Amino acid sequence: MPASKKSLLKKHETTSSLLPVADTIANFEIRYVQFLNAQAKIVNELPDFANDNDCLLELYRVMKTLQMFDHKVLLLHRMGKIGTYTGTLGQEAVGAGTASCLRNEDVFVPYYRSATDLYVRGVKLHEILLYWGGDERGSNFDDPRLKHDLPIPISIGTQLLHAAGVATAIKLRKQKDRAVLTMTGDGGTSEGDFYEAINIAGAWNLPMVIVINNNQWALSESNTAQTACQTLAQKAIAGGIEGIQVDGNDVIAVKATTQTALEKARNGGGPTLIEAVTYRLCAHTTIDNMDSYVDKQKYNSAAEQEPLIRLKKLLQTRELLDDSKERELELAIKQEIESEVEQFLQTPPPAPGDMFDYLYASLPERVAAQRDEVIQRENPDADIS
Amino acid sequence: MLTLVESVNMALDHELDQDPEVVLLGQDIGKSGGVFRATAGLFAKHGKDRVLDTPLAESSIVGVSVGMASQGMRPVAEIQFMGFIFPAFNQIVTAVARMRNRTRGRITLPMVIRMPYGGGIHAPEHHSESTEALLAHIPGLKVVIPSNPGRAYGLLLAAIRDPDPVIFLEPKRVYRTEKQDIDNDGEAYPLESCFIDREGSDITLISWGAMMRETLQAATQMESEGVSCEVIDLVTISPIDVSTILESVEKTGRCVIIQEAPRAGGIASEIAAELSEKALLSLLAPIGRVTGYDTVMPYYRAEHRYMPNTQRIVDEIRKTMEFQ
Known part of the structure; x- marks a missing residue:
């Protein structure tokens, strides 16, 4: 066995620092936006x-x-009334700040933690509950204004390429006043589809905005397990597009940045990658136990910086909100949620043939026979026409 | 007179002319006209907004097509070789095949993914496999394989006009081996039914794509031995037109299925299972299969050993005919 050779490089030396470099041919920087x-x-x-x-x-x-x-x-999950749900606690500003910038004619391409955006967009809470309650009808949005918006995908990162495709359609049709907004989590930026999406968005100068909800956790893995990047926004550089980091707990910063990026996209200025830095104050899903991987002290400190506290303070300073108004607001929201939950709980299960009815525009003979079997097993007297 | 690849080109050109929502996208399909020349001349004629050169990224090609189709466009994506589809498999399985179902019909994907498949052209690794069964296993897709120029034209028109995603596998070994007279009349073929290419009474031969060539040759050879073969071109391997096959096998009582793909878990197995369930009492002999082997497709110096040929088909027909 030959003796192992020690590296000649000192700890912080880089390749270029050891070479006679002729010139610096590109410079990059990542800016950070914060108002509150x-x-x-x-x-x-x-x-x-x-x-x-x-x-x-x-x-x-x-x-x-x-x-x-x-x-x-x-609570519904603990009562066994709903399956897995991907919470948005602590990340409400990302959803509210981004979706509130969208116009009806824009297209929103969600990821699975986009409940806030979907709500702002006009999706009803009972539809979100239906989706997570194991019912595909939750993605058949009632609101006709949302007919172009895509449904929640579970497969991570795939939606970013769909967004690029929607943006391609907008560009090819020369629709000047439309743009696409899509989202991913920090873990999603490790996926190949993320890199492919920023690549094609740049190469084709697509009218789209990608928002990374950097909530610090990809399920149980922290950012350091995911990447050596100092910021996730800098990944934009690889795609030749603009990347910017915002305080994701500052709804004003999120909204201002998204608004500007969408305007740029609508005006032919191309794509933007926005990293919104926040902290997931809930488990990955309702069935995940975060105690095993989250440092309690860090969690508590993050909880103090969450987005509602600071906005509430600003509203109080402006005398727009006091305790009694807050209670009034909470009561109204409680009523809305209760009514939506009730609607969800009252929704009858899908009909037996439902799992076949939307597979193709017209069901092939072979599969139709399977549909008939399912219906007849459930109801021997059913008319299967 | 057109070759299969020229008929693909004519169908694409026809649909680009007819429907402004049709857009082609893929690697090297623009100015270069595609590695097999399937899109030759289309960039010059229809322009950069209709024939798009994409980055070298298969997941992008398919994922972007999903987004375009979700907005009502009709993207026709080209994957350069079937062996390169795997980076896009996630998109195909998790999005392409299920968007209509996922949204309960709110969003549909009228898109086509074209790609050349199969061996016999002396190409490097990953350029010769027939992995159609992987695609046929996914509910929500249609998987179509033409076997000759006329069918390529009519079926591709149908695939582009179909309201749902269609995987269109082009048998590259026969891209240029046969020429047919084809009217550019815009007439589509049905995707739901197979074709009976030769009527016969003793045995049913079922195949698709490039293997139709050897299958028809075997049928001709057997005729001289007094065996009357009915030959079916399956065309759509998912969903399979079972009733036509069933009718034929009930008539002949014997069946041999020929596929280039490996044997285990293949389309031939699926057909054999359907026939054993539905036509058992009509069968006079076990259903025969002539297939590729359950091993990695060899590099091209040995691919002739791997691929079914006329002799292997003839041997299997004889064995089936002689069964007592």
């Missing part, structure tokens, strides 16, 4: 919408709704 810090201090000149009190109150209502919804779904 964790102490609710305004650190930058606010965008116009942040001076619109109704706009801020609506953002707060949405975030509060999803926060309360999260607790309710966990």
Whole structure:
């Protein structure tokens, strides 16, 4: 066995630092956007919408709704009324800030932790419950304005390429005022489809915005297990597109950044990758136990920086919210959630033939026979025509 | 007179002319016209917004097609070789095959994924396999394989016009071996039924794609031995047109299925199972299969040993005919 040779490189030396480099041919930087810090201090000149009190109150209502919804779904899960749900606790600002920038004619391509966006977009809570309650009808959105929006995918990263395809359709049809918004988690940025999506978005200059909800956790794996990147936003550089990082707990920063990026996309300026830095204050799903991998101290510190606290402080400073108004708001949200839950619980299960009825436009003879069998097993007197 | 690959080109051209929502996308399909020339001249005629050169990324080609189709476009994606489909398999299984079902019909995907498949062209590794059964196993897809130029034209038109995703596998070994007179009349063939290419009374031979050539040759050879073969071109391997096959086998009482793909878990096995369930009492002999072997497709110096040939088909027919 030859003796192992020690590396000649000192610890922090890089390849280029050891070579006579002729020139620097490219420079990159990643900027960070924040308006409202964790102490609710305004650190930058606010965008116009942040001076619109109704706009801020609506953002707060949405975030509060999803926060309360999260607790309710966990209860439903514990009661055995719903299956797995991917909570949004602590990440409400990402959803509210991004989706509130969309127009009807834009297209939203969700991932599985997009409940807040879906709600803002017009999807009803009972539809979200239906989906997670094991019923495909939850993705057949009632609201006709959402006919172009894609459903929740479970397969991670695939949606980013679908978004690129929607953006391609918009571009080929020369529709100037439309753009696509899509999302992924931090874990999703390790997927091949993520890299393929930023690559083709750049190569084709597509009108799309990709938002990374960097909630620090890919199920139980922290970011350091996923990547050596200092930021996830810098992955944009590999695709030749703009990457930007925002405080994902600052709904004003998320909204301002998304709005600007969507405007850029609509105006032919191409794609943007936005990394919204937040913290998942719930388990990956309702069946995951996060105690085994989350540091309690870090969790508690993250909980203090969550998005509702700072927005509430701002609203209180502006005298838009006090305890009695907060209670009023909570009551209204509670009623909405209860009514949506009731609608979900009252929805009868799908008909026996339902699993076949949407496979193709017309069911092949062979599969039709299987459909008949399922129907007749359940109801021997059924008319299977 | 057109070859199979020229008829593919004519069908694509026809649909680009007829429907502004039809867009072709794939690697090297633009100015270059595709590695097999399937899209030759289409970029020049229809322009860069209808014939798109994509990055070298199969998942992108399929995933982007999903997005386009979800908005009502009719993307026709080309995967350069079937051996390169695997990076896109996630997209095919988790999105292409199930978007209609996932949304309860709200979003449909009228898209086609074309790709050349099969061996016999002396190509490098991954350029010669027949993995159609992997695709046929996925509910929500249609998998179509033409065997001659006329069928390639009519079936590709049907695939592009179909409201659901169609995988269109092109037998590259016979891309240029046969020429047929084809009218560019825009007439599509049905995707749901197989074709009876030769009527016979003693035995039913079932095959598809490039293997139809050897199957028909075997039928001709057997005729001289006094065996009357009925030959069925399956065409659509998913969903299979069972009733036509059944009718034929009930008539002849014997059946040999020929596929280039490995034997285990293949389409031939599926057909044999259907026939044993539904035509057992009509059968005069066990159902025979002539297939590729259950091993890795060898590199091209040995591919002739792997692929079924006319002699192997003839041997199997004789064995089936002689069964007592």
